Each structure stands twice: as C-alpha cells, then as structure tokens.
Amino acid sequence: MLKINKIAGASVLAFVAAANAASADKLTFYCSAQEDWCQLMANGFQDATGIDVAMTRKSSGETFAQIKAESSNPRGDIWWGGTGDPHLQAAEEGLTAEYVSPMRDQLHPWAISQAESAGNKTIGIYSGALGYGYNTELLAANNLPEPSCWADLLKPEFKGHVQMANPNSSGTAYTTLATMVQLFGEEEGFEFMAGLHANINQYTKSGSAPIKAAGRGENTVGIVFMHDAVKQAVSGFPINVVAPCEGTGFEIGSMSIVEGARNLESAQAFYDWALSPEAQNLALEVNAFQVPSNMNAETSESAPDMSAIKLIDYDFRTYGSSDTRQRLLKRWDDEVSVLPQ
Structure with a gap:
C-alpha cells in the first residue's frame, strides 16, 4: 500500500495506479519555483508513489539553459514551475515533449491555452x-x-x-x-x-x-x-x-516533460499528479500565493486578486x-x- 501524504481523491488514485504500473522507479525533477515549494512537491510525489525523486532548483532561465546544454544527452525528466516564456521557447526548440494529460479537463482555459500555443509541449500550472x-x-x-x-x-x-x-x-x-x-x-x-x-x-x-x-x-x-x-x-x-x-x-507558470527523458513514465505520472487539486493545494503550506490552474484547487485569500489588477494582454506566443x-x-x-x- 502506497503512503499518500495529504493527497487523496479518485484523480490521484488513478495516477498512482499508473505510476505503479510504470517500470521506472525514479524521477529527475528540475524545479523553478521557490525552494520550499520545490522540496514539498518532490517529497509529496515521492511519498505518494514511492518513486525516488532527485530535485534540482534553479531559476527558469538557468533551467532552460541547462536543458538546452543537455539536449544531446538529457539528464532531466520534468521541468516544473517558473515563467511560461522559457517553457514556450523550449517547446519551440524541440527540447520538451508533447503530452496530453487526462487531468486537462479540470484546468482553467488559460492553462490549456498555454498548452495549445506550444503544441502540447507545456501546460499552465499557476498564474x-x-x-x-x-x-x-x-x-x-x-x-x-x-x-x-x-x-x-x-x-x-x-x-x-x-x-x-x-x-x-x-x-x-x-x-x-x-x-x-x-x-x-x-x-x-x-x-x-x-x-x-x-x-x-x-x-x-x-x-x-x-x-x-x-x-x-x-x-x-x-x-x-x-x-x-x-x-x-x-x-x-x-x-x-x-x-x-x-x-x-503576468506569468503563466508552466510544466514541461524533457524530450528524451530517461524516466518518461515517472515524468508523465508526476505531470498528472501536479495538475491535481490535491497537489496544487500543497502551495498553501509554503505560502505560495499564485492562482492554481486546476479549477478545483484552493486559492489563498491573501493571493493578489487578478480581476482587480490592470493587466495587459500579454502576448505569450510572441514573447x-x-x-x-x-x-x-x-x-x-x-x-x-x-x-x-
């Protein structure tokens, strides 16, 4: 029986079952969010699935540069967090892989739009x-x-x-x-x-x-x-x-699977889990006040009210x-x- 740390629900059980069926038992996780959130995500997924997670935290620009430098011999499996622009550039340059998650129907339109603009090689996880x-x-x-x-x-x-x-x-x-x-x-x-x-x-x-x-x-x-x-x-x-x-x-924080990932099944299992409301609610434990992409996830009362902010029509595709x-x-x-x- 897998230990599930503060994570429950049918959607999570589905990805856990998929993870159990996968042959891979490890994941190399590149994270571009705040350090404590990165660590919580790594530990949460590891506890939920038993998959051993090796996490590296770098800013999104640094992570993009690392994935590009490693493209002939990929070492990372999944890149989670950080602004969407470098994720989109990575998709355009063929550094990340296409994947359509079964969790997709639970996401806000802006998260899906991010995926569609990149040929489903990335997806929005927060804004x-x-x-x-x-x-x-x-x-x-x-x-x-x-x-x-x-x-x-x-x-x-x-x-x-x-x-x-x-x-x-x-x-x-x-x-x-x-x-x-x-x-x-x-x-x-x-x-x-x-x-x-x-x-x-x-x-x-x-x-x-x-x-x-x-x-x-x-x-x-x-x-x-x-x-x-x-x-x-x-x-x-x-x-x-x-x-x-x-x-x-504004940003659409994104997630991408590395093209040529050595632990593809683990990466896909993490991808599905990270889009679940249970995983996105972990943000509240580390005072991460972004707006989550899953419509059923919780947004902190302290989070900035995006509807009250004068936002430009940010052109993610161009920039x-x-x-x-x-x-x-x-x-x-x-x-x-x-x-x-």
Whole structure:
C-alpha cells in the first residue's frame, strides 16, 4: 500500500495506479519555483508513489539553459514551475515533449491555452501578476515617496534603492522586460529599462531574491511577481505590495516533460499528479500565493486578486518565441546592462 501524504481523491488514485504500473522507479525533477515549494512537491510525489525523486532548483532561465546544454544527452525528466516564456521557447526548440494529460479537463482555459500555443509541449500550472514590493521602514527612513506606478521607480531619489533580477537568468525579470516593451512600445520600453538601470543597486540571479532582500532590510524596492511580495508581507516583514498604475504583465507558470527523458513514465505520472487539486493545494503550506490552474484547487485569500489588477494582454506566443526572447535579451545586454550607474 502506497503512503499518500495529504493527497487523496479518485484523480490521484488513478495516477498512482499508473505510476505503479510504470517500470521506472525514479524521477529527475528540475524545479523553478521557490525552494520550499520545490522540496514539498518532490517529497509529496515521492511519498505518494514511492518513486525516488532527485530535485534540482534553479531559476527558469538557468533551467532552460541547462536543458538546452543537455539536449544531446538529457539528464532531466520534468521541468516544473517558473515563467511560461522559457517553457514556450523550449517547446519551440524541440527540447520538451508533447503530452496530453487526462487531468486537462479540470484546468482553467488559460492553462490549456498555454498548452495549445506550444503544441502540447507545456501546460499552465499557476498564474501571477508582475509588480513590486517595498520596505515601508526603509522608505520612511530614506524619506522616499510611496511609489504606485512603474514611472515612480525612475525618480532620481530612488537611485540605489531598486533591485530586480537579471533577465538572462530569471523568468521574472524577462517578463519585466517583455512587459515594458508591450506596455510602452519597444523603443520607450527600452528607454524605461535604461532609466530603471540607473536606480538599480543589484541584478540578482533569482527572480524572488529582490523582495527577500527588501524583507531583510537590505533593499528598499524589489521588482517581482506580486505573490512573492505577498509572501514576505504575510511572513511578517514590513512589505507593501504594488500593482503598478500603468498596468502590468503576468506569468503563466508552466510544466514541461524533457524530450528524451530517461524516466518518461515517472515524468508523465508526476505531470498528472501536479495538475491535481490535491497537489496544487500543497502551495498553501509554503505560502505560495499564485492562482492554481486546476479549477478545483484552493486559492489563498491573501493571493493578489487578478480581476482587480490592470493587466495587459500579454502576448505569450510572441514573447515566448525563441527569436523574440533572444533578440530582446541581446538588446538588453548591449544597450542597458552596459550603461553606467
């Protein structure tokens, strides 16, 4: 009898049976969500199925680069979490495999749309809006005005007080770059990024690192997905969360099976399990405040209300394409990152 850790229901029993029937008994799991959530997902699946899970946590940009580097000899089986853009690029470049889960009919339309745009080589597992958070104590100590818009972060008084990740390594930061291009137009979007660069104190590797630093009092403003800022606030840190007044982009966090996965049956079993409400509800145990893709999963009352946020019509197909993503990143490298601060 398999041990099932906080997971029940007919849908889960079905995938457990499939996992039992599979010959594979291990899974190499690449995770691009927060560390504690990654570990909980790995442990939850391992407890539910008896399949031994080896988990590696890296940002979505880093994971994409790793899967690409390993494409001639794939080592990973499944990639879970992180922004959808690099998942879409991986699908376009043939780095991930087509799979249609029997759990699909339980998902929100936006999750299925993500799959359809990639030839069913990825699928949406959660969504969340881009924004920023700031440390209220540091804001007051530095006599800074309360920001409420993207444009506020360009004010000279915020020099050295803003932090974001590097868009080459972080899906969050690439979403920020792609959002500005869509919100303001490409030329003005890059002007914004150049103006922001003048106020940046550090480009981090991880997308959530800037708001964690703000929570610790090491940074004032962190550009992140709003749910990451909410986590800091709920954890008791003096963080205010901002949905920028001009409008903002959003992510569809995604999951993909690696093309040529050595443990394909285990990967498919994980894929089905990860789409179940029981697995998605595990997010609540680690204060992950994204909106889950399964319509029957629970959304925390603390999660940002997506219907109350001014969202742009984010073009995932275009900005998740290999050509567009590589072009924008090169332009950021050539025109923004080299500027003096």
